[in-house]
Amino acid sequence: MSEQERQDVVQKLNDGYPLMALKSIVAFPHNRQALPIAREKTIRAIEEAMMQPEHILVAATQRSIEIDDPQPKDIYGTGTLIEVVTMHRQQDGTLQVLIRGINRVTIDEYVDHEPFIRAHVSDLAEPQTTGAQADALVRHTTSLFERYAQLNRRFSVEDINSIVALKTPPLLSDTLAAHVVTDMAQQQDLLETLDPMDRLEKICVIMGNEIEILELETTIRSRVRSQVDRSQKEFYLREQLRAIQEELGMETSSESDELRAKLNQKHLPTEAELKVRKEIDRLERTPSQSAELSVMRSYIDWVLALPWNERNEETFNIESARHILDQDHYGLEGIKERILEFLAVRELRIQVAQRNGNTKQISQGQILCLIGPPGVGKTSLGQSIAKALNRKFARISLGGVHDEAEIRGHRRTYVGALPGRIIQSMKTVGVRNPVFLLDEIDKLSSEYRGDPAAALLEVLDPQQNSNFTDHYLELPFDLSEVFFICTGNIKYQIPRPLADRMDIVDLPGYMLEEKVNIGTKHLIPKVLQEHGLTSEQLRIPQTVVQRVVIEYTREAGVRNLERQLASICRKAARRVLEKPNTHIRLTTHNLEQYLGAPRYTNAPPLMRTQIGAAIGLAWTEMGGILLPVEVVTMSGKGELLLTGQLGDVMRESVIAALSYIRTRTDELDIDPGFQDNYDLHIHLPEGGIPKDGPSAGITIATALVSALTRRPVRTDMAMTGEVTLLGSVLAIGGLKEKVLAAQQANIHTLIIPTANQKDLQDIPAKIRQQIHFTLVDNLDQVIEAALLPAPVEASSENNNTHISAPEQSAAAQEQGRHIHPPTSQQTEMEHESDPQKFFIPPPDPTTNKFFPSAHTKEDDHDIG
The missing domain is CATH 1.20.5 (Single alpha-helices involved in coiled-coils or other helix-helix interfaces)
Incomplete structure (x- = not known):
């Protein structure tokens, strides 16, 4: 470009030309550079320049690469006048441009910011550089570059030759600044240096430093290579020396x-x-x-x-085992008897196998599995069994295990591979015949990495575990002498193939008397010792323990009881330190000073009889609980509202109970058209807790009949049982836990299915004497036993009418509802001939309606 053309371009630029802000790169005159462009403002500036004949714009570098939308204050004041040689638009909307630097400019002012930056600039003229000094400096710089290129090795022969061929300071300095200097601050400094001779001197200094660093790296690399070669040489020499020593019969130690x-x-x-x-x-x-x-x-x-041959010498005595179990655990008489029977059978099988010389049959038997709520002593029972057998004890928790490699280990091809937890525990315990507790076996889960339950099949199968192969060891390890015990909370969550290999023993929750004795004889000495107290410094009578159990805990086990006792000890320890000679005696009067206000009450959840309110019983993994059910009727068009987080099974129980009631409207004295005139709302309190299961069927049906007949339900009574579509009452599970929950809530009358009469023998006699059980076969018997006889007139102000306790008792006595189980057969139900009247469709997803109205074809559009 001639000097006149350059001046014309600068004059046009002074009218305000687009500015392109560069990130982490500096554009130099006399050089071509390919740039990817992604920012919207820069793309607009380039497009504006391409619309002009000269394709000219200003390129200036931003001060920080962290800024995505630079403003004028973020851009250096010296830039380069460039020409866009080519522009290609990519598929993602970005640009690929090739630019050519023309000359240096200084930015005088910015005239516009949107949609891109425009600026007024002034040309920066360079001084003339000729003569012998310029030639000498060019020659020195070229020589340094050749040495630098030899060490760096990122320049091709063609690039080196083209740079060496440059003989003028301006061209050589700008080319080297663009291709040799990598630091952006140094590049900007070179751009702002107008004298080409000064630029060459700065570049020589930069290349000299780089050459020193590259030469040092080459030296270090050569030294490391020689050390590696020396190590290999030493290895071969050591091997030769060892061979010579073996030939000469010399002793070696390695x-x-x-x-x-x-x-x-x-x-x-x-x-x-x-x-x-x-x-x-x-x-x-x-x-x-x-x-x-x-x-x-x-x-x-x-x-x-690993303990391939090490074992404990087992000593088993039935009386000693009984003594250990009694010493470590209060109550649980049936469970301890079951464990002793299991151990006795196992000991006899061992003796028979040893007499026959067939030791492989010693371990072939069921695996013991203890199922019960948290805190009832499952893990400690396993420890007691180990103590009774004089064996070491090992334990692993399977809760949350979802990878098969946790059981079988990882193969050695993986980095950081280790054996599975079974083999790791066997190494830790150090013998091949420990008592091995697999805790929380019902909490196993599976995913794409495998099913750990399937891996446990080999571990727990007596026919296979003598050759258990861990993926890491790739060797069979004999687990046949290991006494495996499993524990869990919910037996239905144990995979069926695993459950078939185990002898499941149910551990129910403790009764009140058992909790009090455990707290007095076991927990109090334990927490006193843990908190550095003596029985003289802190005395906790049995009456206080009983109140703590009733008013401060709600659990099947005794863990929360231990926490409450520990809380008492902490406060007592502080008082003892404040007054060293203090002797504290807890009473029922000063208990609240240590534990605060009572958290629970043993009163029934319904203090006054209400229409549409009934008390059910439910089983959870924490034990039995009370399950109140509330039903109200409202004017409406047959909608059914269910709240309280009801599960699918419980929702189906509601539908079954409602269908039965609709077929028995005449016998129950219910308005046959209630489904056309009322909405029903069924609610189970404590809506934050999900609820499911069929055992609340008769409770829901009783509350529905109460709401529709305006007859109140007895509040001194709870019930449990599954209801069928024809009104039959089916058996339920967890009866003992439900009875304990009712006893703790001071409820002494229970309605249970006749099919559960066999389960009453599992309930201690002392509790059976305190609670009256009404056995029922069908829903008619439930309604007769649970509803008070006299209908109560509904109030327009309150849909639920109350009845006082004396009135309830008198009404119950009038009906003569005693504790004798009914003997009448299920009443045969007569259905009307029109099947459509008794058809209950599934709920409509938009209206949730269960009650179809009587209608003609012309009305179909009104009910959807």
């Missing part, structure tokens, strides 16, 4: 010899011994720098550390 000595002492099975010897041979041949060395050494250590 790691492999020590491993072989350990192997000879372990007396491993033949397959394992051959495998370890092979690994030791590989270890000897492996260079010390190899990454495989630590993997092989770790594998050998694991195999040699």
Whole structure:
């Protein structure tokens, strides 16, 4: 470009030309650069420049690369006048441009910011550089560049030749600044340096520093390579020396010899011994720098550390075992008897197998599985069994385990591979016949990485566990002498194949008397010792423990009881330190000073009889609980509202109970058209807790009949049972836990299915004497026993009418509802001939209606 053309371009630029802000790069005159453009403002500026004949704009570098939308204050004041040679638009909307630097400019002012920045600039003229000094500096700079390119090796021969061919300071300095200098601050400094001679001197300094660093890196690289070569040479020399020593009969001591000595002492099975010897041979041949060395050494250590032959000498005495169980656990008489029977059968089988010389049959039997709520002593029972058998105790928790490798281990091909938790625990316990507790077996889960329950099948199967193969060991390990015990909270969540291999023993929750005795005899001495107190410093009578159980805990076990006792001890410890000679005696009067106000009450949830309110019983993994059910009727068009987080099974129980009531409107004295005139709302309190299961069927049906007949339900009564569409009452589970919950709530009358009469023998006699059980076969018997006889007139102000306790008692006595189980058969129900009247469709997803109105074809559009 001639000088006149350059002046014309600058004059046009002074009218306000687009500005392109560059990030982490500086554009130099006399150089072509390919740039990717993604920012919207820059794209607009380039497009504006391409609309002009000269394709000219200003390129200036922003001060910080962190800024995505630079403003004028964020841009250096010296830039470069550039020409856009080519522009290509990519598929993602970005641009790929090739620019050519023309000359340096200084930005005088910014005239516009949107949609892109425009600026007024002034040309920066360079001084003339000719003569011998310029030639000498060019020659020196060229020589340094050739040395730099030789060490850097990122320039091609063509690039080197083209740069060396530049003989003028302006061209050479700008080219080297663009291709050699990498620091953006140094590049901007070179752009702002107008004298080409000064630029060349700065570039020589930069290249000189880079050459020193590159030469140092080359020296270090050569030194490291020589050290590696020396290590290899030393390895071969050591191997030759060892061979010479063996030939001369000289004694040698090495790691492999020590491993072989350990192997000879372990007396491993033949397959394992051959495998370890092979690994030791590989270890000897492996260079010390190899990454495989630590993997092989770790594998050998694991195999040699396992208890292949070590075992405890088992001693079993039935009387001693009974004494240990009684000493460690109060109550649970049936459970302890079941455990003693299990241990007795196992001991006899061992004796028979030893007489026959067939030790493989010793372990072939069921696996003991203890199922019960948290805190009832499942884990401690396992420890007591280990103590009774004089065996070591091992335990792993399976809660949340979802990877098969947790059980079988990882294969050695993975980095950081380890054996599974079974083998790890066997190494830790150090014997091959421990009592092994698999805790929380019902909390296993599976995913794409495998099913740990399937891996446990081999562990717990007596026919297979004598050859259990861990993925890491790749050797069969004998687990047949391990006494496995499993624990869980919900037996229905245990995978069926696992449950078939186990003898399941149910541990119910503790009764009030048992909790008080456990607290007095076991927990109080324990918490006193843990808190540094003595029985003289703090006395907790049995009456206080009983009140703590009733008013401060709601659980099947005793964990919360222990926490409350520990809270008392903490406050007592502080008072003892404040007054060293203090002797504290807790009473029922000063208990609240230590635990605060009572959290629970033993009163029934319904203090006054209400229409549409009934008390049910439910089972959870924490034990039995009361389940109140509330039903109200409202003027409407047959909508059914269900609240309280009801599950699918409980929703189906509602539908079944409602269908039965609709077929019995005449017998129950219910308006046959109630489904056309009323909406029903069924609610189970404590809506934050999900609820499901069929055992609330008769409770829901009773509350519905009460709401529709305006007859109140007895509040001194609770019930449980599944209801069918024809009104039959089916058996339920968890009866003992539900009875304990009713007893704790001071409810002494229960309605239960006749099919559960066999389960009453599992309830302690003392509780059976305190609670009256009404056995029922059908819903008619439930309604007769639960509803008070006299209808109560509904109030327009309150849909639920109350009745006082004396009136309730008198009405109950008038009906003569005593504790005798009914003997009448289920009443045969007569259905009307029109089946459509008794058809209950599934709920409409938009209206949730269950009650179809009587209608003609012309009315179909009104009910959807």
